[in-house]
Amino acid sequence: DAKTTQPPSMDCAEGRAANLPCNHSTISGNEYVYWYRQIHSQGPQYIIHGLKNNETNEMASLIITEDRKSSTLILPHATLRDTAVYYCIVLDPFSGNTPLVFGKGTRLSVIA
Amino acid sequence: GAVVSQHPSWVICKSGTSVKIECRSLDFQATTMFWYRQFPKQSLMLMATSNEGSKATYEQGVEKDKFLINHASLTLSTLTVTSAHPEDSSFYICSARGGWRTGELFFGEGSRLTVL
16 A cells, blocks of 8 residues: 555646645655656656655755655646646665555646 | 666557567666556556566466566566456556666556457
8 A cells, every 4th residue: 555645636827836745654764755757648757756855856846844754746837748647655765676656646737 | 867668558459369568678777677557547556576587576466377477687577468358458567676866766658458
């Protein structure tokens, strides 16, 4: 079972920031927070991951709370092409052959 | 960056035939690959873990004799759907860990199987 909970859907106006929340209250000390997204009929695409510090890359920013029980993915200027299902997953990448376990994710609709 | 490639991207077959899907890591070696299945409007479901040079580990409820997995090299894993039936129609996705981003799992483009 997935260890994260996310809202099933969100809307965002084009050009505005999209803030996608994720709760992972049972995260363990060695587990990272990963975000992937899946555009219709494609394989999941890696976005960003972090352990406890906030992270930023060319796609998004990841804000992790101090207690690490929740996080927020921020797409600073959403475009129509960002419409996708976004998955928040916790994983210890160094614990051997551990796969990503997907929950239901958040379906983000970017509206013109 | 690291890339995982799947082939074919889509396939249509008759009921009772077998279909092979290939998953390749293009610029890194993957000792472990994962196979997922996704039905319409559902999330990805892990089917099995493919280990190079050894038998695959299947998730509960996945028939190992129906979904044959072979991981003969560090860059190639194959999934064969044997005696396919319409209920096997799905989107099959592979992933592999490795490459230059620590802990990152890379996914293939997916293979859509339609069994008539």
